[in-house]
Amino acid sequence: MKLNLKSLKWSAGRPVAIIDEKLAEKYSIQVDDRVIIKSGKKNIIAVIDTASNLTKQNEIAVSKEILEKKFPKKVDVELAPKPESIFLIKKKIQGEELSQEELKTIMRDIASNALTESEIAYFISAVYISKTSLKESIKMTKALLETGKKLPLDSSKVADKHSIGGVPGRTTPIVVSICAAAGLIVPKTSSRAITSASGTADSMESICDVNFSIPEMVRIIKKTNACLVWGGSLNLAPADDKLIRVERLLNLDPEVQLLASIIAKKLSVNAKYIIIDIPYGKNAKVTKSKAKHLERRFKRIGNYFKVHLKCFTKKTEQPLGNGIGPVLEIQDVLKILRREKDAPSLLEKRSIELAACLLELTGKTKKGTGEELAKQILDSKLALKKFAQIVKAQNGDINKKFKSAKFKKILKSKTSGKVKEIKIKELNRIARIAGCPGDKNSGLYLHKHLNEKVKKLDPLLTIFSESKVELRDAINTYSKSQPIKIR
Amino acid sequence: MKLNLKSLKWSAGRPVAIIDEKLAEKYSIQVDDRVIIKSGKKNIIAVIDTASNLTKQNEIAVSKEILEKKFPKKVDVELAPKPESIFLIKKKIQGEELSQEELKTIMRDIASNALTESEIAYFISAVYISKTSLKESIKMTKALLETGKKLPLDSSKVADKHSIGGVPGRTTPIVVSICAAAGLIVPKTSSRAITSASGTADSMESICDVNFSIPEMVRIIKKTNACLVWGGSLNLAPADDKLIRVERLLNLDPEVQLLASIIAKKLSVNAKYIIIDIPYGKNAKVTKSKAKHLERRFKRIGNYFKVHLKCFTKKTEQPLGNGIGPVLEIQDVLKILRREKDAPSLLEKRSIELAACLLELTGKTKKGTGEELAKQILDSKLALKKFAQIVKAQNGDINKKFKSAKFKKILKSKTSGKVKEIKIKELNRIARIAGCPGDKNSGLYLHKHLNEKVKKLDPLLTIFSESKVELRDAINTYSKSQPIKIR
Numbered sequence: 001m002k003l004n005l006k007s008l009k010w011s012a013g014r015p016v017a018i019i020d021e022k023l024a025e026k027y028s029i030q031v032d033d034r035v036i037i038k039s040g041k042k043n044i045i046a047v048i049d050t051a052s053n054l055t056k057q058n059e060i061a062v063s064k065e066i067l068e069k070k071f072p073k074k075v076d077v078e079l080a081p082k083p084e085s086i087f088l089i090k091k092k093i094q095g096e097e098l099s100q101e102e103l104k105t106i107m108r109d110i111a112s113n114a115l116t117e118s119e120i121a122y123f124i125s126a127v128y129i130s131k132t133s134l135k136e137s138i139k140m141t142k143a144l145l146e147t148g149k150k151l152p153l154d155s156s157k158v159a160d161k162h163s164i165g166g167v168p169g170r171t172t173p174i175v176v177s178i179c180a181a182a183g184l185i186v187p188k189t190s191s192r193a194i195t196s197a198s199g200t201a202d203s204m205e206s207i208c209d210v211n212f213s214i215p216e217m218v219r220i221i222k223k224t225n226a227c228l229v230w231g232g233s234l235n236l237a238p239a240d241d242k243l244i245r246v247e248r249l250l251n252l253d254p255e256v257q258l259l260a261s262i263i264a265k266k267l268s269v270n271a272k273y274i275i276i277d278i279p280y281g282k283n284a285k286v287t288k289s290k291a292k293h294l295e296r297r298f299k300r301i302g303n304y305f306k307v308h309l310k311c312f313t314k315k316t317e318q319p320l321g322n323g324i325g326p327v328l329e330i331q332d333v334l335k336i337l338r339r340e341k342d343a344p345s346l347l348e349k350r351s352i353e354l355a356a357c358l359l360e361l362t363g364k365t366k367k368g369t370g371e372e373l374a375k376q377i378l379d380s381k382l383a384l385k386k387f388a389q390i391v392k393a394q395n396g397d398i399n400k401k402f403k404s405a406k407f408k409k410i411l412k413s414k415t416s417g418k419v420k421e422i423k424i425k426e427l428n429r430i431a432r433i434a435g436c437p438g439d440k441n442s443g444l445y446l447h448k449h450l451n452e453k454v455k456k457l458d459p460l461l462t463i464f465s466e467s468k469v470e471l472r473d474a475i476n477t478y479s480k481s482q483p484i485k486i487r
Numbered sequence: 488m489k490l491n492l493k494s495l496k497w498s499a500g501r502p503v504a505i506i507d508e509k510l511a512e513k514y515s516i517q518v519d520d521r522v523i524i525k526s527g528k529k530n531i532i533a534v535i536d537t538a539s540n541l542t543k544q545n546e547i548a549v550s551k552e553i554l555e556k557k558f559p560k561k562v563d564v565e566l567a568p569k570p571e572s573i574f575l576i577k578k579k580i581q582g583e584e585l586s587q588e589e590l591k592t593i594m595r596d597i598a599s600n601a602l603t604e605s606e607i608a609y610f611i612s613a614v615y616i617s618k619t620s621l622k623e624s625i626k627m628t629k630a631l632l633e634t635g636k637k638l639p640l641d642s643s644k645v646a647d648k649h650s651i652g653g654v655p656g657r658t659t660p661i662v663v664s665i666c667a668a669a670g671l672i673v674p675k676t677s678s679r680a681i682t683s684a685s686g687t688a689d690s691m692e693s694i695c696d697v698n699f700s701i702p703e704m705v706r707i708i709k710k711t712n713a714c715l716v717w718g719g720s721l722n723l724a725p726a727d728d729k730l731i732r733v734e735r736l737l738n739l740d741p742e743v744q745l746l747a748s749i750i751a752k753k754l755s756v757n758a759k760y761i762i763i764d765i766p767y768g769k770n771a772k773v774t775k776s777k778a779k780h781l782e783r784r785f786k787r788i789g790n791y792f793k794v795h796l797k798c799f800t801k802k803t804e805q806p807l808g809n810g811i812g813p814v815l816e817i818q819d820v821l822k823i824l825r826r827e828k829d830a831p832s833l834l835e836k837r838s839i840e841l842a843a844c845l846l847e848l849t850g851k852t853k854k855g856t857g858e859e860l861a862k863q864i865l866d867s868k869l870a871l872k873k874f875a876q877i878v879k880a881q882n883g884d885i886n887k888k889f890k891s892a893k894f895k896k897i898l899k900s901k902t903s904g905k906v907k908e909i910k911i912k913e914l915n916r917i918a919r920i921a922g923c924p925g926d927k928n929s930g931l932y933l934h935k936h937l938n939e940k941v942k943k944l945d946p947l948l949t950i951f952s953e954s955k956v957e958l959r960d961a962i963n964t965y966s967k968s969q970p971i972k973i974r
Contacts, residue, residue: 001925001954010541013508013518021500027925028680030732031500032604053551054497064540076956079919090737093612117519118736121608125580129616193515245517249605250577432566438488438514467488469563 001027003060003077005067012063014113015046017077023057024050029079032116036080037062039071045080047116085109089119092126097136103143107239111147120246128254134297138304140260141267148237149214151187151269153221158270159184159358162262163277164294165196166285167424169320170329171277172200173228173387174336174351178377179358180226181386187221187269189231194248197431197443201230202326203333206440208396220393228390236268237261255297263301273362274302274309277354279316283424288315310361312354318422318450321347325436325443325464327402334398337384346449352378405441405464407471411478413454417486422450426483427461434465434474442466448484460484488514490547490564498551501600502533504564505548511537516566519603523567524549526558532567534603572596576606579613584623590630594726598634607733615741621784625791627747628754635724636701638674638756640708645757646671646845649749650764651781652683653772654911656807657816658764659687660715661823661838662845664874665864667713669851674708674756676718681735684918684930688717689813690820693927695883707880715877723755724748742784750788760849761789761796764841766803770911775802797848799841805909805937808834812923812930812951814889821885824871833936839865892928892951894958898965900941904973909937913970914948921952921961929953935971947971 008018017035024030033048037060044066055061060077085106092098098106106123109115115123127136161175176186190200190210201210210230212220217234220227232241240261247253266274276298280291295311302309321332321344335343336351355377356370365373377383388398427444435442445462448454461484465471495505504522511517520535524547531553542548547564572593579585585593593610596602602610614623648662663673677687677697688697697717699707704721707714719728727748734740753761763785767778782798789796808819808831822830823838842864843857852860864870875885914931922929932949935941948971952958 001922008541010505010538012536012538018497025679030735032736049499051497051499051550054495063538086737090739093615093737093739095616116604116736118604118608118733121605122612122737125609125612126616128580129582129613192512246605248517249519249603250573250580250609252577252580 001077002074004058004073005071005075006055006059006061007067008061008063010063011065015044015065016049016063017046017066018049018051018054018061019059020055020057021050021052024048032118034080034082035077037066037071038076039074042069042071044069045114083109083114085115086119089123089126092130093122095130098139100139100142103139104146107143107147110242111238117246120242121249124243124247124252124254124257127256128252134300137256137259137297137301140256141264141301141305144237144240144260144264145267147239148264148268149235151214151236152218153185153187153270155185155270156272157183157185157362159186159273159362160188160266160269160271161275161277161354161358162266163279164258164262164285167279167316167319168196168324168329168427169347169350170200170203170333171320171347171351171354173204173330173333174383175355175358176226176228177337177383177387177390178351178355178374180224180390181377181382182359182364182373184225184358184362184364185221186226187217187271188226188228189234189236189265189269190228191231193437194244195251196428197324197436198326198329199437200228201232202437202440203329204228204394206327206330206402207398207400208391208394210394212394220390223393224386224389226386226390227394229394231265237264240264259294259297259301263298263305267305267307272307273358274307275354275357275361276309276311278311278313280313281315281317283317283422308361310357312357319424319427319446320344320350322446323443324427324431324446326440328443328445328464331402337378337381337387339379339381403441405439406466407468408462408464409471409475410459411461411463411475413456413458413460413486415486416456417454419448419450419452419454419484420487421485422446423481423483426481429481430463430474430477430483433470433477434463435467435470439466442470454486488564489561491545491560492554492558492562493542493546493548494554495548495550502531502552503536503550504533504553505536505538505541506546507542507544508537508539510544511535519605521567521569522564524553524558524562524564526562529556529558531556532601570596570601572602573606576610576613579617580609582617585626587626587629590626591633594630594634597729598725604733607729608736611730611734611739611741611744614743615739621787624743624746624784624788627743628751628788628792631724631727631747631751632754634726635751635755636722638701638723639705640672640674640757642672642757643759644670644672644849646673646760646849647675647753647756647758648762648764648841648845649753650766651745651749651772654766654803654806655683655811655816655915656834656837657687657690657820658807658834658838658841660691660817660820660874661870662842663713663715664824664870664877665838665842665861666845667711667877668864668869668873669846669860671712671845671849671851672708673713674704674758675713675715676721676723676752676756677715678718680924681731682738683915684811684923685813685816686924687715688719689924689927690816691715691881692717693814693817693889694885694887695878695881697881699881707877710880711873711876713873713877714881716881718752724751727751746781746784746788750785750792754792754794759794760845761794762841762844762848763796763798765798765800767800768802768804770804770909795848797844799844806911806914806933807831807837809933810930811914811918811933813927815930815932815951818889824865824868824874826866826868890928892926893953894955895949895951896958896962897946898948898950898962899944900947900973901943902973903943904941906935906937906939906941906971907974908972909933910968910970913968916968917950917961917964917970920957920964921950922954922957926953929957941973
């Protein structure tokens, strides 16, 4: 049909077209159908949305992505054929295995926005429900790698760490600083918070920039041996970022995807030495047996791709630091690097253990001497110096003065005893209600850790927030959920 | 966070809110997340989309559905908790069976727009991949019924037919007219075309209205014993309509859903006697063994709900009528009802067989005499009279003069022989390219059926279109796909 183009005057991040719902009904076009908009040899595929009172029956309203094609006012619009991936996803749902080439086609279509969220959801659930095999994880890793960019770093000393997450505690900046100070190349890309109060990228953003291009990232690494940047805008594994977005709708974490996602990201920065941090326990993301299973799978995939990979699996039942929230966590990091007395000891210990693993794996030091070396680098403040260099290269300053959040409330113990349980998920929820991760200064300060003695009226938790309403909501959630058990 | 409301000035069919992508990134809000917009006691849940150049960092642009709540200019916006259905869908994906109450919760959330397309896709694939049981189909039927409306018809003579589709041929208006003329109550609701050239609702719309409310539908039935309306706007099974929309993305047809969808729709109009038309064969929707399997399942669900149900399974390898397209199909119907000599005989035969089934099932006539009675009603033109009444009650006129499409092309045989195969899917595709179902006069006229003798240059197919470009595209597709095989 011939329709007149109307400009929506905004960008949607991908080509979006809106037609009147009556017109859509007449032509059996439905929301999320793809149409091809064309004129002569120019054409573009857009996803349809419908509305009323926006366009006339002979109009199609389009986002800036479509206007950039400079079509004439009158265009031809018809239903577009479905991308090949649709048939492949259906095949997977029907229980067939996909070939390497087929998986790559799907990843390519996801990366190029050719698939809608619903179609990606179909793919994820098929991957989730079908029995997962190691072979599939390897195929998926390759498909993710081949559809993304690679960091042009050619060094045999590239090392990296990754945590499967689930437990607050900002080890990454400390581990990266220690290892880079020891001479390793650590091109660390991190994510932002998804369901937690802060991701490494959110925390780093409170003292420097984290949003860089690949050439800028290389420049920072050449200067400092390392970086601590946000992975989201780098396009290292663009399909993966979208898969994670759709998985998040149901908080699904299909194993094939989890393994492939992590390994592909490490391979895309050319890492030869990889530590995977897998905290487990009742309040963590995985159980012990799941952690051990993941460890076996990670190792075999690592072998396949010929990288040195080690998993650090440890029971972890509480936040490692005192702070929960972007600024509060970076303050913990700085206290440790500055060797201050009130630095959180669990976070320091875990950071040293992880750094030691990587120092031993890369052969920087002999087996059994990693912790000693890591501690030495910390104590000599070489790690602090390295962190200051990285932050400066990312246009920041470690001596930045932090403003405290506008409002705070100290929550005190109603009883005496010992801390018996800390519900991590509830703390994350309270921190988010208080404004994390959007308000960088918001968050929680945990005064007591597991097994510490508590007297009646001792402070347990301080909640920081930029808004009175949010502070009140956070306090209410604390009262209802009682995340810190004293007995 | 506090944001200023900005009006999008259009309706999206459900509450939609758009914020700037930078703001979304800052607060870890992603496309398709739900936010709760509130002020005092007023609140509404909306699905988030992001854009750039549409809103400022302190603004949220909202569709009319949200403006109708009359919020003040400044509103509180925060991430909304996920609806319970999300957890139930995850449970299903993890392989657990859902209870009656849980399925109902999901259907209610689908019906009320509380779930996004992606979340519905997760549900459908879980249903598709899990082993289907009769018990599940029954639970699903009940869940669909309980979340929809019911037709307030109290009669022991309510009869209905349904076809699983896949083969062009407009039997429904003929069967309904014959049965209603015989005294049965036939509250027929139909769909519009999904992948075919025309649905019964599209064809009927070429001579009368099809878009009615439930009270209007009852009024038409009281007047004429029957109706032929569009089911889409009646809300008889609102969740089902949305499930079908999402299934269509992958052309999935999970059996549980197929069975539940059809039975629920028949039960919602209070049908006591039901015929299910299941054409099978190489060019049809299902194979013979699948047809027989469906027949067994349909019968057992029918028994459970205490209705008289019969399946009509028959090998069907070609379009039954000559016309393919809204107007062309209704012209076939009128020729048969008017007893014209060039009426398509296959369509007439099948209509008589289906009507006979229903007349015998309801006890209107003895076993083995149904076809005779149906033919008699046709020959006496009582069926024509009944059809005229129904069309009139739906504000139409069977004597309407049809305009022919602006352009047409007669495609002739390049060889002599017999028609050996007619590719139904290809014909549907050509008809849609020619403008079906949006352009009512567009479509195909099939000059020859299977096993008919063909001489060189005999017309095989005429393509009708309102657009020269579309006609050319349709002819090209015909040339490439050669849908009519002569040997």
